Amino acid sequence: MEAVMNRTWQPCAALIVAGGSGRRMGLSTRKQFLSLCGRPILQRTLTAFDRHSAVAEIVLVLPKEEIAARGEEIRQMWGLTKPLRLVAGGAERQDSVRAGLAAITAGQEWVLVHDGVRPLVTSALIERVLESARITGAAIPAVPVRETIKSTVDGWVGETLRRERLVVVQTPQAFRIELLRTAYDRAFDTAEPATDDAALVERLGEPVAVVCGDERNIKITTLIDLKIARIWLQEEETHANRAGL
């Protein structure tokens, strides 16, 4: 009953992490600002959260220079309707998330942390993760591992992992804000890096629920990824046209 009640009235904050230098592609434009079918990747990402009814505010973590260079454009030209705060990122992803968490309005109870370069996130996926977190405290989306995964030791196979229990983790990851803040405070006491936010919560010994992710929800880190994202978008349009939408 409590979970059902929560669902109806509690808004959440969206923390979009785009603080990395993102120049692995070797281009002068940071990848989050590259165009994907006519709109910047990051604009697509922000719009998905802006349109979701549960999202009350958006905190966007960007490299300091990009806030100066593009802050006004993002505020004025990207068609966002929810309160938006721009925060300067740190050296590592963890520093960026921590900075973003500090900028969320006091009193907000829930946060969705999402990679800025996952523009194909859908409203349905946001909903799934959020609903689960509101019951469990922490939830992440994931898809099954399709390939064979092995561990290696010095150029030799260590072991073949049992694929049926493995998943590939995505974002948005949803948390009770206080839980994630505690996890980050604790993380800064250890040197061990984490590749996602849930891992820090797991280190506290807290349970993290896994919901069904979306294979289209890819992270764009190379130019090939950008082309793949374009294919997915075109597929969606084809389906939408077929359905007469």
Next chain:
Amino acid sequence: MEAVMNRTWQPCAALIVAGGSGRRMGLSTRKQFLSLCGRPILQRTLTAFDRHSAVAEIVLVLPKEEIAARGEEIRQMWGLTKPLRLVAGGAERQDSVRAGLAAITAGQEWVLVHDGVRPLVTSALIERVLESARITGAAIPAVPVRETIKSTVDGWVGETLRRERLVVVQTPQAFRIELLRTAYDRAFDTAEPATDDAALVERLGEPVAVVCGDERNIKITTLIDLKIARIWLQEEETHANRAGL
């Protein structure tokens, strides 16, 4: 010294596994026969091995009906130059590989096992795997895991795996034939399925070397994969044109 000598004179067999029904795509044509930039996926795969100087013979495992329907076309029209044997596949991948192994000419010492739906395999990759296997007895190509991988238990996170030691396994996988035959004989004594051939060799307690794979060497199992393969092929052509090839 021994390894270097082996390299210069020992040929190998290529065992191409395309025995699956491959109708997950929901099409009437099995995926291995779909066109990729003007040529069937499987033709591209076979050509890569046919052109490699170390490959002395090719054993192609196909569904029984496809041997009847397309065997002649493959033999006559696909431009292959090496001895080619067509073998009917079994219910599972393991049955298909076992049938293929039985069809390799006696006296052949080395085998490359490859998925028929990985048409972007390059000569350089075949060479890398084969060279390593000739020294070690068994070698597989793999690429780093880019995403966060977790294990799950009943809808909850079990643990976050340490990504830096994990790899995504590809084919071709190269083996001393007798080693792989022994591994398959043993495998049929246990119920445990394996997702790749090397896993069966690992169960014998034999070492398997890991060489650098190729991120373009994708397995085509969906129509989106087919489109991604097309992108990679177009990239290659662009590079070839730039290099004046």
